[in-house]
């Protein structure tokens with residue numbers, strides 16, 4: 001199973017100045033629950049924001065200028081190589097950004113796990129529009145608060161035989 005996991009604002013923004021442009025206590029709970037024990041693919045800037053491989057997960061870092069290799073992290077030079085080493089046919093694999101990696105992953109993903117943040121924000125990194133790519137909403141959970149958000153899951157529509 002290959003899943004894209006991302007939090008996006010109403011204007012599809014995901015990042016600003018190398019950081020996530022909002023702080024919502026608890027909003028990343030689902031990311032931790034779903035990815036723990038599994039494989040996470042991410043680009044170099046997303047990795048730099050976190051600063052180290054995530055604990056209790058296998059990280060596949062995509063970069064041609066930086067590398068981190070240890071028991072829980074491997075560096076590869078392309079998204080295709082990231083798919084080869086993470087093997088989503090046998091493993092639960094999550095694509096965790098940023099924008100270019102998401103764009104490449106959209107053609108392969110079985111599932112989009114999106115936190116829709118109910119604000120518009122200024123930013124410099126955006127998630128691609130995915131209308132018309134064959135995904136349908138299968139679940140939605142709403143959370144109220146100073147900045148409300150929804151946990152939404154989309155699955156790729158089965159193709160008719």
Ligand SMILES: NC(=O)c1ccc[n+]([C@@H]2O[C@H](COP(=O)([O-])OP(=O)(O)OC[C@H]3O[C@@H](n4cnc5c(N)ncnc54)[C@H](OP(=O)(O)O)[C@@H]3O)[C@@H](O)[C@H]2O)c1
Pocket residue numbers: 005006007008013014015016017018019020042043044045046047049062063064065066077078079096097098099100101104125
């Ligand atoms: N809201 C969210 O859920 C979310 C999730 C993730 C990230 N973010 C935000 O997004 C921003 C970072 O995203 P970003 O798009 O700027 O950067 P990014 O994708 O994290 O990193 C870009 C770098 O990754 C490597 N890379 C990406 N695609 C590659 C490919 N196909 N082949 C080889 N290398 C590849 C390259 O590294 P080299 O230059 O080293 O070769 C590239 O410069 C931050 O602001 C972060 O906070 C938000």
